[in-house]
Amino acid sequence: MGMRFKDRAEAGLRLAEGLPQFRERPDTVVLGLARGGVPLAAAAAAELYLPFGAVLVRKLGIPGRAETAFGALAWCQGDVVRLVNKPLKEHLLARGINQAALDAVEASERKELRRRAAGYPGIALDLRGKTAILVDDGLATGATMRAAVESVRAAGAATVIAAVPVASLEAATSLARVCDFMLALHIPGKFHAVGAFYQHFEQLTDHDVMELLKSAKQPG
Numbered sequence: 001m002g003m004r005f006k007d008r009a010e011a012g013l014r015l016a017e018g019l020p021q022f023r024e025r026p027d028t029v030v031l032g033l034a035r036g037g038v039p040l041a042a043a044a045a046a047e048l049y050l051p052f053g054a055v056l057v058r059k060l061g062i063p064g065r066a067e068t069a070f071g072a073l074a075w076c077q078g079d080v081v082r083l084v085n086k087p088l089k090e091h092l093l094a095r096g097i098n099q100a101a102l103d104a105v106e107a108s109e110r111k112e113l114r115r116r117a118a119g120y121p122g123i124a125l126d127l128r129g130k131t132a133i134l135v136d137d138g139l140a141t142g143a144t145m146r147a148a149v150e151s152v153r154a155a156g157a158a159t160v161i162a163a164v165p166v167a168s169l170e171a172a173t174s175l176a177r178v179c180d181f182m183l184a185l186h187i188p189g190k191f192h193a194v195g196a197f198y199q200h201f202e203q204l205t206d207h208d209v210m211e212l213l214k215s216a217k218q219p220g
Contacts, residue, residue, distance in 0.1 A: 006200065007200040007201070008036070011137065012039060012047075015164075016043070019048065019161075019163060031052065031148075033057045034116065034123075034209055035204040035205075035209045036204060039137075039212060040135045040165070041054070044135060044163070050133075052216050053216060054209070055075070055134065055151060056075040056076075057075075058074075060105055063101045063102070063104075068141070071083050071106075077124065077154075077155040081147050081150045081154060083146055122214075122216050127156050127157040128155070129158050132160050133163055134163065137194055137201075138194030139164050139172065139194075142174050145171070146178060149162065161180060161181045162175045162179045164183070165184075165197065166186045167186075169187055172184045
């Protein structure tokens with residue numbers, strides 16, 4: 001497989017290299033999926049001379065297998081978009097995971113979204129009629145990115161671009177169907193975890209992300 005990216009900042013610069021057509025383009029904004037996508041968005045936006053902000057997302061993880069998503073939530077402009085993989089959910093229910101357990105996961109993630117929405121800067125940009133470039137550090141299932149796409153469309157974005165350094169084939173294929181343009185720098189034959197494609201892949205704190213967002217160039 002091999003290492004592809006030094007860290008999130010370098011991956012963001014590589015994404016910018018793949019999006020030269022958007023450099024200094026009017027009415028275009030780069031939005032990082034918080035938390036992991038924000039450092040990439042910051043680096044890409046600086047290279048492209050574009051404003052940037054964030055979209056708040058939370059994965060709905062399967063109880064006992066939290067890394068695997070049965071759906072996702074995205075917060076944008078005060079509204080929450082909810083996407084659920086219905087066939088997977090039905091399979092989980094048939095295998096003995098009860099609805100109450102799934103509801104508890106969603107309630108917990110909605111609470112975390114509200115907590116972040118109350119404190120994160122850079123999440124209230126006016127997207128009406130604009131091109132939104134959504135950036136994350138990688139896509140395993142693509143669930144959170146799909147929720148983010150729906151949320152920015154609901155907020156009025158005219159064009160939606162998804163850009164990631166690495167994605168599973170399944171995620172890249174599903175995102176290509178719902179975006180106006182999908183950029184994945186690397187689609188490996190075998191995909192295990194996003195972090196496996198980075199030399200440094202530290203967990204990000206609220207403070208890390210908020211400091212980046214406070215320094216963001218704003219539209220105007």
